[in-house]
Amino acid sequence: MPSHSQTPREDRIEQQRTGLRILYLIVFGLITVGVFNVYSSTVYRNIEGGLNPYSYVFKQLVFLIPGMLLFYVVKKIKPETLARYSGAISLFACALLVLVFAAGKTVNGATRWIGIGPVSIQPSEVAKIPAIMWAAWYLSRLIDGGKRITVFGEIKNILRRGNGFTLRSLKRIAAYFKPMWMPFCMAFLVILQPDMGTAGMILIFPALMYVIAGMPVVEIILGLIGAVSLFLVLALSSTYRRARLVVLWDPFSRASDLGYQTVQSLIAVGTGGIFGQGPGQGFSKFFYLPESHTDFAFAVWCQECGLFGALLIVAAFMLFIYTGLRLAARVNTTYRMLLVSGLTLLIGTQACINIAMVIGCFPVTGIPLPFISYGGTSLVINLTAVGMIAGAVEHSMKEEEMQQRRALAEYGPSSGM
Numbered sequence: 040m041p042s043h044s045q046t047p048r049e050d051r052i053e054q055q056r057t058g059l060r061i062l063y064l065i066v067f068g069l070i071t072v073g074v075f076n077v078y079s080s081t082v083y084r085n086i087e088g089g090l091n092p093y094s095y096v097f098k099q100l101v102f103l104i105p106g107m108l109l110f111y112v113v114k115k116i117k118p119e120t121l122a123r124y125s126g127a128i129s130l131f132a133c134a135l136l137v138l139v140f141a142a143g144k145t146v147n148g149a150t151r152w153i154g155i156g157p158v159s160i161q162p163s164e165v166a167k168i169p170a171i172m173w174a175a176w177y178l179s180r181l182i183d184g185g186k187r188i189t190v191f192g193e194i195k196n197i198l199r200r201g202n203g204f205t206l207r208s209l210k211r212i213a214a215y216f217k218p219m220w221m222p223f224c225m226a227f228l229v230i231l232q233p234d235m236g237t238a239g240m241i242l243i244f245p246a247l248m249y250v251i252a253g254m255p256v257v258e259i260i261l262g263l264i265g266a267v268s269l270f271l272v273l274a275l276s277s278t279y280r281r282a283r284l285v286v287l288w289d290p291f292s293r294a295s296d297l298g299y300q301t302v303q304s305l306i307a308v309g310t311g312g313i314f315g316q317g318p319g320q321g322f323s324k325f326f327y328l329p330e331s332h333t334d335f336a337f338a339v340w341c342q343e344c345g346l347f348g349a350l351l352i353v354a355a356f357m358l359f360i361y362t363g364l365r366l367a368a369r370v371n372t373t374y375r376m377l378l379v380s381g382l383t384l385l386i387g388t389q390a391c392i393n394i395a396m397v398i399g400c401f402p403v404t405g406i407p408l409p410f411i412s413y414g415g416t417s418l419v420i421n422l423t424a425v426g427m428i429a430g431a432v433e434h435s436m437k438e439e440e441m442q443q444r445r446a447l448a449e450y451g452p453s454s455g456m
Contacts, residue, residue, distance in 0.1 A: 048443055051369055052436050058366045059432055065359045066425055069410035070418075072340070072352070074099060077413045080324045080332040080339045087326075095332060095413055102415035109419060110426035118375050118431045125172040129221040132169045135162035136228035143232075151232050151405075161416040163229045163237040167244075167385055168424060170222040174245030175377035177218040178252060182373050186215075188252040190262070219245055235273055235280060236404030240389065244381045251380050274402075283402045290399060300335070301399050303328040307338040308349070308398060315345030332413040334405060337397045352411070353394065360387035366432050371439060375431040382424040 074096060081095040091097070113121065121128075135153065139162055143150040152159040182188060197211045198204065222245045230238040246266070250259055274280045282297050290298030290305070307323035310316065321342035324331045331339050341349045363383025367376050386409045393408040395401035407414050409421045 046443070048439055052439050052443075055366060055369050055432050055436050058362050058369075059429055061362050062359065062366070062425065062428070065355050065362070066410065066422075069352075069355060070103070073336075073411040073413075073418075075318070076336050076340050076411055077332055079319045079321070079343060080336060081413070082319075083325055084332075098415065099413055099418065102418050103422075106419040106422035109423040110429075113423055113426040114430040114433065116430060117434055118378060118427065119372075121427070122172060122176040122374060122378075125169060125176050126221075129169040129173050129225070132162065132166040133221075133224055133228065135160075135165060136225060138162070139228075139232060151234055158415065161414070163232065163234055163241075164414075164416040164420050166225040166229065166241055167237075168382070168420060168427070170225055170241045171244050171248075171378065171381040171385060173221040174218040174248050175374055175381055178245075178248050179372070179374035179377055181215070181218070182252055188249055188254050190249070190254065190258050192255070192258075218248070230273070233277070234405060236392075236406050239270070240385070240406065243388070244385055247384055248377050248381055251377065280402075287399070287402050300329050300403055304335050304338040304397050305399050307335075307342040311342040311345045311349070313346045315341070315343050315348055318343055333407055334393070334403070334412065335397055336412040337394055337408050340411070341397075356387055356390040356394075356409075359390075360384070363387070363428060366428065370431055370435040372435070375435060379428050379431050382428050385424055386421055 077099050078093065078096045082092045085092050085094045138153060139150055142153060144152040144154050144159060151163055152161050178188070187193070193215055194212055197208050197215070200208070202208075222242050226238040226241045229241060243266075246262065249262075254262075274284045286293050286297045286301070290301035292298065294302040303323060307321065307328055310323075311321070316322070321339055323342055324339050328335055328338060337349075337352065340352065344351075360383060363386075364380060367379035367383065370376050370379060389406050390409055392401055392404070392406050393412070396403055396406070407417045410418065
């Protein structure tokens with residue numbers, strides 16, 4: 040409730056300011072945990088390989104520099120200004136995805152990285168933000184234009200007005216679904232790498248924006264059925280993906296091959312107990328647990344910090360989602376609301392999927408734990424996303440404060456109520 044000395048607008052601005060502080064504190068805490076966890080999970084690997092024990096930590100800290108730079112740059116730019124270039128930014132992301140096929144690096148059977156000197160970037164990570172920007176921009180224009188956000192209903196209306204499937208009605212249908220054009224293109228290029236997990240991430244957040252925008256419940260249910268069906272078709276169409284899906288239900292039956300990662304992850308989590316084996320003392324990182332510094336970083340954390348440490352990370356991400364969505368509800372334009380919601384869910388959903396994967400509740404994918412898993416591109420993109428969230432909220436606060444001052448100057452103190 041607003042205090043007696045504050046107007047509702049002033050109270051809303053103060054809540055936004057408090058929310059941003061909480062968001063910054065969570066991100067700072069997660070990055071700190073990530074740096075410690077990267078060191079703990081790679082120190083033995085580095086020593087065994089004759090490298091500096093701090094090699095991976097140094098690389099992670101180096102990527103903090105462009106990450107923080109982009110955070111501050113996008114925070115200062117008005118969100119609508121960036122949105123007007125969402126097409127050019129999306130085309131740039133598509134170009135990077137195409138470049139992967141010509142000059143990409145292949146790791147573990149997948150070609151997902153582009154090498155630039157000693158640095159590798161992952162274009163599929165880069166594509167996540169432009170997909171959300173594009174969808175939020177064009178979806179907000181539909182909403183602000185008075186369009187009801189529906190899928191089947193709008194198709195039915197267009198066909199009725201155009202007397203069936205005519206060229207004109209098909210063009211209208213295509214125009215209505217413009218918010219999904221670029222996300223579909225990017226997801227298609229990513230799934231060819233192959234990387235079904237990240238392709239799904241690129242598509243799911245624009246789709247969630249339709250839900251946030253008020254899509255009918257019946258269509259949401261039908262959309263979920265369609266998404267699950269598509270997931271099963273894609274998963275079962277590949278021997279590799281099908282095997283991962285099957286082994287999910289009983290990884291211990293294939294503990295020596297296909298279920299090895301999941302089994303070792305469960306052992307790491309389980310042996311952490313309540314209080315953990317102690318910082319830096321976990322044994323799974325000694326070449327027992329593959330990808331212990333990237334996809335399975337959470338397992339190393341659980342083994343060393345126990346249940347309490349695990350719950351702390353889960354609580355941090357849940358608070359991040361809650362705070363981000365509360366901020367989204369308080370910004371002053373449709374586009375900013377959709378953008379903040381999409382970017383919040385981008386970080387929060389990836390965290391939920393990675394944690395579910397680590398504890399054996401989701402197939403093994405290449406989705407990292409934001410801010411904690413080792414990975415320069417992921418760190419930079421996540422910091423950029425937080426910067427865009429902060430920018431949308433701060434510009435809303437400034438505009439609200441400006442309106443407050445104008446109202447006070449013109450009508451006096453009573454106008455703020």
